[in-house]
Amino acid sequence: MRAWQLNELGDPWQQMAQLELDEPQVEAGQLVIEVDAADINFADILQCQGKYQVKLKPPFVPGMGACGTVLTAGAGVDIAVGTRVVGPTVAEHGGFAQQAVLLAEQSTVVDPRVAAVDAAALHVTYGTAWFGLHLRGRLRPGETVLVLAAAGGVGSAAVELAKIHGCWVIAAASGSKREACLQLGADEFVDYGADDWYDTVMALTQGRGVDVVYDPVGGEYFEVARRLVAWEGRLLIIGFASGEIPKAALNHALVKNYDLVGVHMGGYRRYDNSVFDRCYAELYAMAAEGQLHPLIDRVVGDDGLLQALRDLYERRSAGRLIYQP
Helix, strand or coil: CEEEEEEECHCCCCCCEEEEEECCCCCEEEEEEEEEEEEEHHHHHHHHCCCCCCCCCCCCCCEEEEEEEEEECCCCCCCCCCCCCEEEHHHHHHHEEEEEEEHHHHEEEECCCHHHHHHHHHHHHHHHHHHHHHHHHCCCCCEEEEEECCCCCHHHHHHHHHHHHCCCEEECHHHHHHHHHHHHHCCEECCCCCCCCCHHHHHHHHHHHHHHEEEECCHHHHHHHHHHHEEEEEEEEEECCCCCCCCCCHHHHHHCCCCEEECCCHHHHHCCCHHHHHHHHHHHHHHCCCCCCCEEEEEEEEEEHHHHHHHCCCCCCCEEEECCC
């Protein structure tokens, strides 16, 4: 099979090469799929650079998630050959290939009404948004929500899910991504590259602030965002795409009685795997009914994968980037 293999840790657009490799062999509890679509994540880049929390030694095939048709099922797996599934890939047998390996217990059967590209696009991002907004954030209809990096993968998912839930949403992103955010359904847009974006959000909320902040960025944006949390609000800590882990002034949280809420979706695989069943049952039912519309920047093949990874790293994309071998 053809596969993109990382032979040395570093930037994947420099260190990946397409090779002919042996087809992966299935083990107990695993599935081998023919890849229809694989989502391109920032975490894929970090893993290639050796900076992700799950570290792999080269050579390996990157691509942490994939959607495709089951070719082979290992012992103890009750998912039939020919079924279309989506899920996280196993270690070195990633999604940037014609075939990939998934753990059966972490795979979700995809409704035939959901296109493979959409299934790959929403699995991680909408899953993260669901865990953040609904499970950890206890979101209620009518609340105000500020979403940082609102034109990115997890940000755009949060905008759409919050709107579907009946919330009033402010999207924060760079000024060039205004239209993309408004098309997602955001009620207001702020350019968080502007010096006065704190004042803009406070003016939009009549000085109250917002009930929920959804922050996948961290860094300098966190410092402004925490000051925008309203009385008894929640600040959802999704990640640190800026590369800087911020420090919180906890006296501010005390005075305003708000929650700092960690959101680590993957951690539930260890503590309560059943939550994923509930999450994806809801999300894929919504997708099948046409309620979810993942923001997809573009779909690339072998000739566009390296550039797509670089564009993602340099923040030259809006929404999801999808690879189809």
